[in-house]
Amino acid sequence: MKISVGHGLADAEKRLEESGVSRRDFMKFCGIIAATMGMGPAYATEVAAALTADNRPSVIWLHNAECTGCSESILRMASIDGKTAYIDTLILDVISLEYQETIMASAGEMAEKALHDAMKKPYLLVVEGGIPMKDNGIYGKVGGVTMLEMVKKAITNTNCLATIAYGTCATYGGVQAAKPNPTDAKGVKAVFPKSLVINVPGCPPNPYNLVGTVVAAIMTVTKKAPLPKLDADLRPIVFFGQTVHDQCERQPFFEKEQFAMSFDSPEAKKGWCLYKLGCKGPSTYNNCPTKKFNPLDKGVGVNWPVQAGHPCIGCSEPNFWDKMSPFYEMEK
Structure with a gap:
């Protein structure tokens, strides 16, 4: 260093x-x-x-x-x-x-x-x-x-x-x-x-x-x-003024009610919405979709969980381990 x-x-x-x-x-x-x-x-x-x-x-x-x-x-x-x-x-x-x-x-x-x-x-x-x-x-x-x-x-x-x-x-x-x-x-x-x-x-x-x-x-x-x-x-x-859902690149598929039903489905690979696979983006406030992670280049990362095919688990919300789980089921 x-x-x-x-x-x-x-x-x-x-x-x-x-x-x-x-x-x-x-x-x-x-x-x-x-x-x-x-x-x-x-x-x-x-x-x-x-x-x-x-x-x-x-x-x-x-x-x-x-x-x-x-x-x-x-x-x-x-x-x-x-x-x-x-x-x-x-x-x-x-x-x-x-x-x-x-x-x-x-x-x-x-x-x-x-x-x-x-x-x-x-x-x-x-x-x-x-x-x-x-x-x-x-x-x-x-x-x-x-x-x-x-x-x-x-x-x-x-x-x-x-x-x-x-x-x-x-x-x-x-x-x-x-x-x-x-x-x-x-x-x-x-x-x-x-x-x-x-x-x-x-x-x-x-x-x-x-x-x-x-x-x-x-x-x-x-x-x-x-x-x-x-x-x-x-x-x-x-940083936390908008929901993950509102900034998500898969959000247009949500509006069309096009949901992936399994992680290995062709729809999931095409970028369809992961809401029915447990995505907590609609109730999670964070800037993950716009800033991304790993590594940062010119202030923006190259990927983030939903882009990589995994639903948001709501990790920036209070008590998310209890409130947001089970992570792979729809919110009730």
Whole structure:
């Protein structure tokens, strides 16, 4: 990895040039982020100014009960040419990621010290994973400290400007919160209702939804733009304002009542609607059809589940493991 976690705050543009990222590529990146945020590419200069401002906050990333798939999603975020990963050349440096257990070099006491030092100055908190609450949180610990206590210490710190719950586990509890929920896992907002929390759900989420939210928060702190509008579930409307169904390329087949009745049928291969195979797109809010996944090229991925022939399972909705299952049956 070209840039170490925790060294990206000062002289951002100079460091990017040294890493092989030209000003032009950086502005392309800012244009994509601006477009993702619903601001339009013309706001690329505003995004660039916020991301290189000396007073921008750093980012602390905490892991709780989860599979790390959300981290994997952003680690696979690719560049303009689809080859060089943004996580190496842009994300770690420009956003100034100070602490992230999965990818940081430090371990043990050195990692704990890095977290302690990062909390001494203004920061945005990203939380990945649900928080086990049963028996005072003893079912999830890091370094002998419960995940509940770690998040509490970080989210209640006066230097914490805002918290982004990244992924369905952090937003609503996720798979470990599914019945019977033996550890009483909960999402961040449910545990800390008085804290400023922005939810970016998904299993996993699209990485641009996270980066766009972090950039929006940085732009708010640096007085470049207000925070994005949120829906009733605290999700940025710019990313979660429409149903998957309304944006889906198979939606015209729904209108014609042309439904695939099995996954291996000729109709399914022709792109007919998967609603009768359990697709939850009509009741799921996300931008999967327009942003897609793996790898991202010019801000848009090459595929997403429904395009690949699998129905939407509603992973960005509250309690989807219980509400949306069985996944291969029509909603009642």
